[in-house]
Amino acid sequence: MNQPPTLQLRHLLGLETLDAQQITALLDLAGQMKAVNQRRIKKLPTLRGVTVLTFFVENSTRTKMSFELAAKRLSADVMGFAASTSSLSKGETLLDTARNLEAMAPDIVVIRHSSSGAPHFLAERIGCGIVNAGDGAHEHPTQGLLDIFTMREKLGTLQGKKVAIIGDLAHSRVARSNLHGLHKLGADVHVAGPATMIPPGIEELMCTAHTRVEPAIEGADVVMMLRIQRERQGNDLIPHAHEYHRFFGLDQQRLKLAKPGALVMHPGPMNRGVEIAPEVADGAQSVILQQVENGVAVRMAVLYAVAVTRGLEEKP
Numbered sequence: 571m572n573q574p575p576t577l578q579l580r581h582l583l584g585l586e587t588l589d590a591q592q593i594t595a596l597l598d599l600a601g602q603m604k605a606v607n608q609r610r611i612k613k614l615p616t617l618r619g620v621t622v623l624t625f626f627v628e629n630s631t632r633t634k635m636s637f638e639l640a641a642k643r644l645s646a647d648v649m650g651f652a653a654s655t656s657s658l659s660k661g662e663t664l665l666d667t668a669r670n671l672e673a674m675a676p677d678i679v680v681i682r683h684s685s686s687g688a689p690h691f692l693a694e695r696i697g698c699g700i701v702n703a704g705d706g707a708h709e710h711p712t713q714g715l716l717d718i719f720t721m722r723e724k725l726g727t728l729q730g731k732k733v734a735i736i737g738d739l740a741h742s743r744v745a746r747s748n749l750h751g752l753h754k755l756g757a758d759v760h761v762a763g764p765a766t767m768i769p770p771g772i773e774e775l776m777c778t779a780h781t782r783v784e785p786a787i788e789g790a791d792v793v794m795m796l797r798i799q800r801e802r803q804g805n806d807l808i809p810h811a812h813e814y815h816r817f818f819g820l821d822q823q824r825l826k827l828a829k830p831g832a833l834v835m836h837p838g839p840m841n842r843g844v845e846i847a848p849e850v851a852d853g854a855q856s857v858i859l860q861q862v863e864n865g866v867a868v869r870m871a872v873l874y875a876v877a878v879t880r881g882l883e884e885k886p
């Protein structure tokens with residue numbers, strides 16, 4: 571495995587603070603990890619003796635499993651922790667829980683939390699490497715990286731490619747991480763959704779915002795659909811799921827506006843028939859399951875980079 575010397579990564583808190591060179595180095599490293607995942611024995615000895623703790627205070631299927639799989643494929647010891655079965659539900663503060671976890675000396679903590687900034691809070695207070703697996707509506711950097719990895723794999727480059735991101739932008743940490751990363755790699759990003767789901771000032775993240783989906787999808791190389799984050803919305807911001815689908819959902823007809831063969835993406839979990847029609851989700855242009863496959867390689871690259879930066883990897 572070749573870690574570029576420029577890639578210093580003590581933590582991965584977001585894509586906002588990475589530059590194009592660091593993002594590209596992580597994607598290249600993920601490419602090497604993907605090759606490992608395609609071997610019969612999908613395992614490297616590199617992180618032997620490194621302890622990775624997954625600390626998930628919000629539910630997750632894909633992200634938690636793929637971080638655990640990634641850690642195991644690098645031979646790290648991995649332990650999972652879920653909020654619902656922990657003392658967080660007995661009123662312990664995040665800092666107290668974290669200090670107790672730290673006392674058990676993990677090397678890297680992968681954290682998902684409903685509060686924006688929780689991983690940054692921990693990174694300033696405890697000594698281990700922190701990897702953000704989604705913090706509130708703020709960032710989800712490994713999802714952003716795996717999305718960008720998938721686009722780069724299929725399109726060759728992001729430079730000048732039109733990427734449409736559609737749905738609940740106000741509450742999407744996936745969109746925010748993608749916006750930071752895609753802009754740095756030269757993509758032309760368009761976002762669209764109901765006016766109530768487009769945060770004011772989103773153009774500062776270097777994208778073009780639309781309140782109709784058609785101009786965003788027209789001529790796009792990639793169409794990424796987002797779930798409506800009902801758990802983060804104070805009030806229902808849309809009248810009805812059927813109506814949402816009619817105006818903002820991706821069906822075969824709307825997909826025809828994009829470039830022929832444009833990629834259809836979704837971070838999951840999907841609400842079929844709401845933001846995406848089942849025939850599009852399962853159609854020939856969908857790379858949704860390839861995103862999941864690439865997620866393991868990307869998380870291996872991130873864990874590896876953090877471990878190497880901290881001098882934790884096994885030296886030959």
Ligand code: NCD
Nearest residue numbers: 632633704710797837838839
């Ligand atoms: C996303 C998340 O949790 O932010 N899912 C994921 O990690 N693949 C998106 C979502 O919940 O809609």
